[in-house]
Amino acid sequence: MAIINATKTPERAAPLGERSAIGWVHKNLFSSWFNAILTVVTGYLVFITLSGVWSWGFTDATFVAQNRRECYDNSLTGACWAGVIDWLDNIFYGRYPRDQIWRINYGALMLVLWMAPLWMGRVKGKILIGAGVVVFYPFLAGYLFSGGDKGLFMQVMVTGAVVALIANTANMLTGVLRGEFLPDYLLRVLGKTTAPDKTQHNMLLAIALTVFAAVFIWQTSWTAEEVSWTKWGGLFLTMVIAGIGIASSLPGGIILALGRRSKLTVVRVLCVAFIEVFRSVPLITVLFMATTMFPLFMPEGFVLNKLVQVIIAVVLFNACYMAETVRAGLQAIPKGQYEAAHTIGLGYWRTTGLIIMPQALKHMIPNIVGSFIGLLKDTTLVSIIGLFDILGMLRSISKDLPWLGLHKEPLIFGAILFFVLCFSMSKYSRHLEVKLSAGNQH
Amino acid sequence: MTSEQTQGQLASAASTEVIIEINQMNKWYGAFHVLKDIDLTVHKGERIVVCGPSGSGKSTLIRCINALEEHQEGDIIVDGIKLGKNLKNLDHIRTEVGMVFQNFNLFPHMSILENLTLGPVWVRKMSKLDAIETAMTYLERVKIPEQADKYPGQLSGGQQQRVAIARSLCMNPKIMLFDEPTSALDPEMIKEVLDVMVELADTGMTMIVVTHEMGFAKTIADQVIFMDEGDIVEQSGPIDFFDNPQHNRTKMFLSQIL
Numbered sequence: 001m002a003i004i005n006a007t008k009t010p011e012r013a014a015p016l017g018e019r020s021a022i023g024w025v026h027k028n029l030f031s032s033w034f035n036a037i038l039t040v041v042t043g044y045l046v047f048i049t050l051s052g053v054w055s056w057g058f059t060d061a062t063f064v065a066q067n068r069r070e071c072y073d074n075s076l077t078g079a080c081w082a083g084v085i086d087w088l089d090n091i092f093y094g095r096y097p098r099d100q101i102w103r104i105n106y107g108a109l110m111l112v113l114w115m116a117p118l119w120m121g122r123v124k125g126k127i128l129i130g131a132g133v134v135v136f137y138p139f140l141a142g143y144l145f146s147g148g149d150k151g152l153f154m155q156v157m158v159t160g161a162v163v164a165l166i167a168n169t170a171n172m173l174t175g176v177l178r179g180e181f182l183p184d185y186l187l188r189v190l191g192k193t194t195a196p197d198k199t200q201h202n203m204l205l206a207i208a209l210t211v212f213a214a215v216f217i218w219q220t221s222w223t224a225e226e227v228s229w230t231k232w233g234g235l236f237l238t239m240v241i242a243g244i245g246i247a248s249s250l251p252g253g254i255i256l257a258l259g260r261r262s263k264l265t266v267v268r269v270l271c272v273a274f275i276e277v278f279r280s281v282p283l284i285t286v287l288f289m290a291t292t293m294f295p296l297f298m299p300e301g302f303v304l305n306k307l308v309q310v311i312i313a314v315v316l317f318n319a320c321y322m323a324e325t326v327r328a329g330l331q332a333i334p335k336g337q338y339e340a341a342h343t344i345g346l347g348y349w350r351t352t353g354l355i356i357m358p359q360a361l362k363h364m365i366p367n368i369v370g371s372f373i374g375l376l377k378d379t380t381l382v383s384i385i386g387l388f389d390i391l392g393m394l395r396s397i398s399k400d401l402p403w404l405g406l407h408k409e410p411l412i413f414g415a416i417l418f419f420v421l422c423f424s425m426s427k428y429s430r431h432l433e434v435k436l437s438a439g440n441q442h
Numbered sequence: 443m444t445s446e447q448t449q450g451q452l453a454s455a456a457s458t459e460v461i462i463e464i465n466q467m468n469k470w471y472g473a474f475h476v477l478k479d480i481d482l483t484v485h486k487g488e489r490i491v492v493c494g495p496s497g498s499g500k501s502t503l504i505r506c507i508n509a510l511e512e513h514q515e516g517d518i519i520v521d522g523i524k525l526g527k528n529l530k531n532l533d534h535i536r537t538e539v540g541m542v543f544q545n546f547n548l549f550p551h552m553s554i555l556e557n558l559t560l561g562p563v564w565v566r567k568m569s570k571l572d573a574i575e576t577a578m579t580y581l582e583r584v585k586i587p588e589q590a591d592k593y594p595g596q597l598s599g600g601q602q603q604r605v606a607i608a609r610s611l612c613m614n615p616k617i618m619l620f621d622e623p624t625s626a627l628d629p630e631m632i633k634e635v636l637d638v639m640v641e642l643a644d645t646g647m648t649m650i651v652v653t654h655e656m657g658f659a660k661t662i663a664d665q666v667i668f669m670d671e672g673d674i675v676e677q678s679g680p681i682d683f684f685d686n687p688q689h690n691r692t693k694m695f696l697s698q699i700l
Contacts, residue, residue, distance in 0.1 A: 344610065
């Protein structure tokens with residue numbers, strides 16, 4: 001006899017435990033007597049810890065004071081945040097001259113404004129924007145932060161950067177207001193949309209050169225006061241080292257990974273050796289070696305200042321870790337993709353750039369951002385070789401006469417600061433993953 | 443399982459011009475001798491079906507023709523160009539010989555239209571608009587123009603394979619190679635892909651197809667080749683091959699699949 005279900009079984013609501021807050025609490029915290037007791041006990045422990053931290057950090061804490069003695073006079077059991085607040089300028093900017101701090105702020109603001117269009121949906125030409133940032137911003141920021149006389153090369157690059165920034169802002173406006181790419185907008189306004197390609201290119205080139213010349217003349221009248229790199233410190237220095245490290249280690253890592261997978265033996269052996277050497281020594285060793293051995297390798301009279309040595313060391317070190325991450329991502333791409341690209345005639349570089357890398361990078365995002373977060377935290381090692389990054393500054397507070405012996409508060413502040421930075425990167429990584437997998441189901 | 447033969451024999455479009463010549467070709471994978479003394483001549487417009495048990499080297503053979511695999515001995519001459527170490531020759535071969543794979547190998551991070559226009563824009567240096575026009579023409583030929591803006595993951599297997607065929611055709615190749623194009627498809631989708639291939643054969647394209655679809659072979663093949671353990675065991679016209687196989691191994695193979 002066949003079993004037949006003539007009517008479709010109706011849907012019913014899920015049991016209470018699955019779909020309400022009370023249900024969740026009951027299921028996860030109070031499901032049995034033992035669990036209930038555990039919940040109460042842990043709840044109590046959490047409560048007394050948090051209330052202890054709260055009273056130490058907020059209710060009993062001193063926020064304004066001249067020195068540690070005053071903190072104690074005000075409250076014996078509370079935190080002495082006044083020391084940290086007093087040193088805030090140093091923590092963020094190091095020993096940069098206080099009247100020139102606006103340069104650092106401007107530099108940071110410009111970077112944010114420059115990169116903002118990358119998040120705006122309607123703006124076109126994002127790859128060019130990204131390329132512009134990577135090529136020009138370092139020179140503009142470098143000059144803005146160190147100042148001094150500009151050689152011709154520096155003048156050209158600074159001009160280029162300003163022109164790029166102007167173009168970027170204009171592009172952002174045309175993108176947001178009209179959904180157009182800047183060159184298209186200009187051509188339309190000048191009535192040359194249907195002109196032959198050559199005429200179009202010449203017009204755009206002419207506009208670009210005019211703007212370039214104007215900016216060049218303007219910038220010759222403007223120099224920034226020189227600030228030696230020895231005065232750079234605090235969060236500013238950390239951001240400089242980490243920023244350059246992050247921006248350079250990814251392309252460097254990609255090149256090393258491709259080299260390691262190359263069929264050319266010499267390239268492969270060199271890349272393998274390079275990667276394995278740097279992965280086998282701790283970063284602190286690399287930093288020490290960079291500061292002591294680089295001067296021996298440099299040609300006569302060519303002196304690299306310590307900051308540059310450190311940055312080079314950090315970049316090389318992280319490029320090697322990045323190379324292994326990239327290689328893992330490349331290996332995950334099925335061979336069929338290479339073969340399909342081969343059969344439609346794409347050569348090595350086009351296959352890698354158009355087919356393999358876009359797919360591989362998506363897989364690698366968690367690891368890459370993890371590497372970046374690690375890099376940011378590793379920059380604290382430079383405090384050991386005498387550069388005053390955040391950690392260096394924070395530890396100097398306890399050696400400052402008014403705040404002698406103040407250890408806890410600066411370090412806790414440092415921890416909070418790093419947490420904010422690293423957690424933001426982690427959140428952004430998650431956002432990127434979600435954004436890039438939508439619409440591209442495998 | 444073979445799909446039903448729905449039409450009679452397609453008229454041969456073979457000319458006398460030789461487009462592929464393989465002389466005493468041998469290939470080893472390390473110590474394993476995978477292709478042994480292969481001799482094959484393919485004329486322009488000819489349609490060759492290669493069949494045989496798995497491991498017989500039929501996929502390897504066609505992959506050697508478009509330089510996806512290297513051969514150690516013998517000559518392969520495609521469209522007058524001898525395959526060897528010369529990279530420029532290899533580039534030319536790649537654009538003239540299209541290939542369709544068993545698992546489609548579409549680029550999942552690009553839309554269908556982008557998959558199709560990639561080759562023409564980057565290799566043939568076509569303008570974007572011309573490439574899109576060509577792509578839409580071929581998409582209409584494989585009967586799925588409405589899928590142009592979708593991503594490969596959103597298409598069925600049969601549709602993906604048809605897109606793969608269109609992608610190869612967008613490069614205007616002289617020769618099309620098919621490596622078991624329907625083996626990864628559900629039975630109800632096999633027919634739609636085979637129909638596209640029959641229509642392609644009708645336009646006079648030189649085709650080499652590795653397949654188990656014997657009905658299809660009977661319809662379009664000018665020559666059927668049976669390979670076993672690296673040898674070309676038997677090669678003849680479709681009627682002779684299926685009705686009057688000569689070699690014992692061929693007879694055994696045919697008795698298993700028909």
